[in-house]
Amino acid sequence: MNPHSHTPPPPLSPVLIAALRERFGERFSQGDSVRLQHGRDESVHVPMLPDGVVFALSTEEVAAAVRLCHQHNTPVIPYGTGSSVEGHVLAPRGGISIDLAGMNRVCHIHAEDLTATVEAGVTRTQLNTELKGTGLFFPIDPGADASLGGMTATRASGTNAVRYGTMKENVLQLTVVLPDGQVIKTGTRARKSSAGYDLTRLFVGSEGTLGIVTELTVRLYPVPEAISAAVCAFLSVDEAVNCVIQTIQLGVPVARVELLDAVTMGAINRFSKTDYPESPTLFFEFHGSEAGVAEQAETVQALAAEHGGQNFQWAARPEDRTRLWQARHDAYFACLQMQPGCRAFPTDVCVPISRLAECIHATNEDIAQVGLKVALFGHVGDGNFHLVVLVDPDSEQDMAAAEWLNERVVGRAIDMEGTCTGEHGIGLGKQKFLVPEHGQGAVDLMRVIKRAIDPANLMNPGKILPPA
Amino acid sequence: MNPHSHTPPPPLSPVLIAALRERFGERFSQGDSVRLQHGRDESVHVPMLPDGVVFALSTEEVAAAVRLCHQHNTPVIPYGTGSSVEGHVLAPRGGISIDLAGMNRVCHIHAEDLTATVEAGVTRTQLNTELKGTGLFFPIDPGADASLGGMTATRASGTNAVRYGTMKENVLQLTVVLPDGQVIKTGTRARKSSAGYDLTRLFVGSEGTLGIVTELTVRLYPVPEAISAAVCAFLSVDEAVNCVIQTIQLGVPVARVELLDAVTMGAINRFSKTDYPESPTLFFEFHGSEAGVAEQAETVQALAAEHGGQNFQWAARPEDRTRLWQARHDAYFACLQMQPGCRAFPTDVCVPISRLAECIHATNEDIAQVGLKVALFGHVGDGNFHLVVLVDPDSEQDMAAAEWLNERVVGRAIDMEGTCTGEHGIGLGKQKFLVPEHGQGAVDLMRVIKRAIDPANLMNPGKILPPA
Numbered sequence A, B: 001m002n003p004h005s006h007t008p009p010p011p012l013s014p015v016l017i018a019a020l021r022e023r024f025g026e027r028f029s030q031g032d033s034v035r036l037q038h039g040r041d042e043s044v045h046v047p048m049l050p051d052g053v054v055f056a057l058s059t060e061e062v063a064a065a066v067r068l069c070h071q072h073n074t075p076v077i078p079y080g081t082g083s084s085v086e087g088h089v090l091a092p093r094g095g096i097s098i099d100l101a102g103m104n105r106v107c108h109i110h111a112e113d114l115t116a117t118v119e120a121g122v123t124r125t126q127l128n129t130e131l132k133g134t135g136l137f138f139p140i141d142p143g144a145d146a147s148l149g150g151m152t153a154t155r156a157s158g159t160n161a162v163r164y165g166t167m168k169e170n171v172l173q174l175t176v177v178l179p180d181g182q183v184i185k186t187g188t189r190a191r192k193s194s195a196g197y198d199l200t201r202l203f204v205g206s207e208g209t210l211g212i213v214t215e216l217t218v219r220l221y222p223v224p225e226a227i228s229a230a231v232c233a234f235l236s237v238d239e240a241v242n243c244v245i246q247t248i249q250l251g252v253p254v255a256r257v258e259l260l261d262a263v264t265m266g267a268i269n270r271f272s273k274t275d276y277p278e279s280p281t282l283f284f285e286f287h288g289s290e291a292g293v294a295e296q297a298e299t300v301q302a303l304a305a306e307h308g309g310q311n312f313q314w315a316a317r318p319e320d321r322t323r324l325w326q327a328r329h330d331a332y333f334a335c336l337q338m339q340p341g342c343r344a345f346p347t348d349v350c351v352p353i354s355r356l357a358e359c360i361h362a363t364n365e366d367i368a369q370v371g372l373k374v375a376l377f378g379h380v381g382d383g384n385f386h387l388v389v390l391v392d393p394d395s396e397q398d399m400a401a402a403e404w405l406n407e408r409v410v411g412r413a414i415d416m417e418g419t420c421t422g423e424h425g426i427g428l429g430k431q432k433f434l435v436p437e438h439g440q441g442a443v444d445l446m447r448v449i450k451r452a453i454d455p456a457n458l459m460n461p462g463k464i465l466p467p468a
Helices: A014-027 A032-038 A059-071 A124-131 A148-153 A199-203 A237-249 A262-272 A290-306 A318-329 A331-336 A353-369 A396-415 A431-438 A440-453 B014-027 B032-038 B059-071 B124-130 B148-154 B199-203 B237-249 B262-272 B290-306 B318-329 B331-336 B353-369 B396-415 B431-438 B440-453
Strands: A052-055 A076-079 A096-099 A106-110 A115-119 A171-177 A183-187 A212-219 A226-233 A256-260 A281-288 A310-315 A343-350 A374-378 A384-391 B052-055 B076-079 B096-099 B106-110 B115-119 B171-177 B183-187 B212-219 B226-233 B256-260 B281-288 B310-315 B343-350 B374-378 B384-391
Touching (some): A059 A171, A059 A183, A076 A212, A106 A124, A171 A199, A183 A199, A199 B199, A237 A281, A237 A290, A262 A318, A290 B290, A310 A318, A318 A331, A331 A374, A353 A384, A353 A396, A384 A396, A431 B183, A440 B199, A440 B440, B014 B052, B059 B076, B076 B148, B106 B124, B124 B148, B237 B290, B237 B353, B256 B262, B318 B331, B331 B384, B343 B396, B353 B384, B353 B396, B384 B396, B396 B431
Parallel strands (some): A052 A096, B076 B096
Antiparallel strands (some): A171 A183, A171 A212, A226 A281, A256 A374, A343 A384, B115 B212, B171 B212, B256 B374
């Protein structure tokens, strides 16, 4: 089956339908609304519906569904919360979407080892809720309340990655259903290992194209003794970014440092009923001992002042911090509200930190050229930033302008030794950038791996790898 | 070619010999001493000699040698400093050893991005020497002054991993020569990426069985404003380990915490002319601001006191710290000197930190049963420890006793959800533990990957994967 063919996928085999009905009863659905819900994501990708959806409740059920699909040469697409933005959950070749949201058990919290083992449908906030009282937390926080399985699949990160790393650094073990329905475990609960190929890291970021992650063990961290957050407005994006670059270069172990441009700040003020200055702004968070946090804050405040930062506003009380970071996490939805009826065309890139100011500066010149509302914000401590381009998806002109902007931004990031996506993944949307970023040889090697593990090309076909 | 076959490898093709001579002149050698030097490592593995050695000076030369070997169906074994201990550089099927020691250029230091790009033959101390004056350092430090290519291949770590991670976390980019001689690049200089399969992590720890790493970009860290080291003796290994467990669980960002048992301390005193108490001892190092280091030290000193730690000895002056850590790094060689004429049978395991005291305690009971001198030390902050078993390699009894001990220790680590090797790798020595640790399905998947990337099985054949 060619995932990139334009011929419509063959209809689902009646034998497969009957088998899935028998195995899953009402937890197998071919209803239109269920299929639509599972055939679109949070971005502008035109929905592509699966032929049916299985609501799985265990690794064994996922394995059973995958085995049946394998027998009937039918594509399988894993589905968590549908919060991805590059078309990851769409079904360009039809097939069965396996919804893992019901697999939401926190299996073990090993507080003494700072690890938790969870089913793939557990979301990041659910895990943190269940960790209350243990003195531990799980730091990785993409904007949406994504599932940990989905976050594994896209190698997600978020605001804390500058201090705590991404899913790549924080997943210790996986349970994976392979394309033929076989179940394997990768990794151990030890903090490190040199025992053979790093299968865990091969599945982290593989977007469901090599197998389906059904369970994972993640690292946890002690809740810091002291936490302090601050907001600081700048006169220009350049000044704000240069403040961040110096912070990182000095090795200040900042826990979070987020840039939000003036457009984003306006959107946040309206959406979250806040009254921040509507100019380029940094949100900071510091973790450590009381003295350590005070020291970090002092250093960063001095750096901010050097770069013209205006009145550092502190949020030391937990409720103020929660409000601040909720506003940050809602930035994507806040931006969407700026233009009722529009959709978001999101993109993200990541560059070496020394190029960040230049990269954002040039991006703003590009933004000035497109006649669209664009918000820029991101995890600048990692060199990672996002654009949310507001478009009418029915307008060819809007879509062409957004696409032009995307290509400019991504092309520049790659030229600067960066990446076409810091944390969203490739999905359908960024395939054309894979060869420019990695070179033909490396992409061919990815294809060799895909073909070896999934020779029938049934696992989320058409994602990551561009048409050969 | 079956790498596990017991038939001797076929002789090197005269056409290949002529081609290598023509291409590399005197940098291709078939001399006995050169072959012996490249066919053995630092441990008890019986040497297995390659048929010839190429001393390569560039990625292009490595690619040329690999291409020639590929054409003549001849195995290729990469060689760095020969400091691995599980038989990684041995040539069970003959072939060509490619010595990368001459590829020792530090290509770029991007101080502003905290990255360095180096050729694979650069050693960790060479890199740190070249970083002097930049305010940055590279933290990963296996005992030997290994090459960064070799450290990549074995997913090495060392004393700083508890704070700074292992090669897995610190390699950003690789240049790799594939089995057919094609050169690819993996990764970017951005701190994170979600762009496709994580080829970088696939090659990190692959021990030369998928390709040869010729160049890499690593992360660097600012030299901390303050560094302080300390030595503290304990009445028992249990007490020492429990002190470490609490340190980690409290989230103290200790930079190094090493356990050395009484045997090791005795060996160190004799080798390094030190006069430490010869009882179980922890070596600590703290990194941070002046105040931060003082605070960490205070916390840990209090924990040590609770566990009966005796007179914390501080080493705040750089030269004292250097002496302390040099003594630690020389532990392996110090142990070898305990019994002149013996060889070391080394092993290492890693377990979840909560099981560490129990694991080491039971290991000591095993050690009491074998009539051999055994030193126990390691990176206990990661749950990782080493045994150095002194043996007469010609004594069947010694070898059998060491093997029994190894199997006991590794079996226990796996039972405790740990790994058969925290940082040494699989090589020849630990293949039999791969299935017990990962399960047949996961090992079969490793085999699928190996076969897809290296279908002729020419890249370091016979390593990592056990006989099918």
